[in-house]
Amino acid sequence: MRIAIASGKGGTGKTFLAVNLALKAAETQTTLLMDLDVEEPNGGIFIQADAADVHKVTRAIPIWDPGACNLCGKCISWCKFNAIIKLGEMILVMPPLCHSCYACSELCPMQALPMEQQSLGEIRHLKLGKLDFTESKLDIGLEQSSPLIERTLEFADEHFGDKELQLLDSPPGTACAMVSAVKTVDYVILISEPTPFGLFDLNLAVETVRQLGLPFSVVINRDGIGNNDIYKYLEKEKIQLLAKIPHQREIAEMYSRGEIIYQQVPAVDEALNQILSKIRSLS
Numbered sequence: 001m002r003i004a005i006a007s008g009k010g011g012t013g014k015t016f017l018a019v020n021l022a023l024k025a026a027e028t029q030t031t032l033l034m035d036l037d038v039e040e041p042n043g044g045i046f047i048q049a050d051a052a053d054v055h056k057v058t059r060a061i062p063i064w065d066p067g068a069c070n071l072c073g074k075c076i077s078w079c080k081f082n083a084i085i086k087l088g089e090m091i092l093v094m095p096p097l098c099h100s101c102y103a104c105s106e107l108c109p110m111q112a113l114p115m116e117q118q119s120l121g122e123i124r125h126l127k128l129g130k131l132d133f134t135e136s137k138l139d140i141g142l143e144q145s146s147p148l149i150e151r152t153l154e155f156a157d158e159h160f161g162d163k164e165l166q167l168l169d170s171p172p173g174t175a176c177a178m179v180s181a182v183k184t185v186d187y188v189i190l191i192s193e194p195t196p197f198g199l200f201d202l203n204l205a206v207e208t209v210r211q212l213g214l215p216f217s218v219v220i221n222r223d224g225i226g227n228n229d230i231y232k233y234l235e236k237e238k239i240q241l242l243a244k245i246p247h248q249r250e251i252a253e254m255y256s257r258g259e260i261i262y263q264q265v266p267a268v269d270e271a272l273n274q275i276l277s278k279i280r281s282l283s
């Protein structure tokens with residue numbers, strides 16, 4: 001069972017929910033938590049494990065061979081990501097735009113664009129009791145979240161396919177990084193907050209998971225702030241409200257200190273019980 005925890009925007013409590021849910025689940029079953037917010041992963045702050053093993057991730061980039069190239073310019077039109085340009089008598093590949101699709105390299109009639117492996121980022125793995133945790137981090141300056149997310153999911157299949165529960169802390173938003181993360185899961189938990197911004201972004205996230213054809217439900221964090229519009233929206237759209245986590249200052253304070261919250265706040269523990277009960281009913 002692979003579950004994504006996602007949100008339409010950052011700052012709604014996605015990592016807070018993912019980490020606490022994973023640690024609670026790991027009390028009774030083997031659990032994998034993947035932090036796929038690869039531009040800014042922070043789940044590792046809360047996982048107090050000593051040892052970490054680090055796996056370097058590379059990606060293939062075409063390298064122009066001026067000796068072989070006849071400057072026909074066809075590679076420029078083949079690249080759907082505008083990663084190749086011609087400057088005078090030079091072909092320039094722009095790695096930040098390249099999606100490693102191999103099209104230019106495979107189609108070049110002169111074999112003038114051989115692919116070369118370059119660093120993309122790393123996957124850090126921690127183990128704590130029944131919990132395995134991976135944190136994927138993109139190299140500074142790179143923008144290709146999706147290839148690293150896909151490599152992390154392959155890594156999880158290879159090393160942790162036997163875990164009873166796999167939780168995935170998705171990148172925020174509804175762009176391609178989020179889609180790359182959630183498209184292979186069995187179920188999505190969307191977390192939002194009862195504010196106009198929360199509702200606006202939840203709406204986008206709901207449209208995205210509906211287009212992906214994924215079953216989902218919603219957890220509301222910071223219940224008690226804002227207004228009731230988000231609850232009316234859930235009712236109107238017939239979306240299951242899985243749990244509510246109350247707005248309490250002590251939760252924010254504990255989170256800012258890197259503490260695990262469900263062991264200290266009964267309302268959070270109760271919300272996690274409701275969510276785990278739903279997850280277990282899915283298997």
Ligand code: SF4
Pocket residue numbers: 068069070071072073074075076091107108109110111112113
């Ligand atoms: S397709 Fe190959 S030969 Fe033609 S310009 Fe591009 S690199 Fe050069």
Ligand code: SF4
Pocket residue numbers: 062078079080081082083084093097098099100101102103104105
């Ligand atoms: S590998 Fe694909 S994305 Fe990268 S430069 Fe070539 S055609 Fe463009």
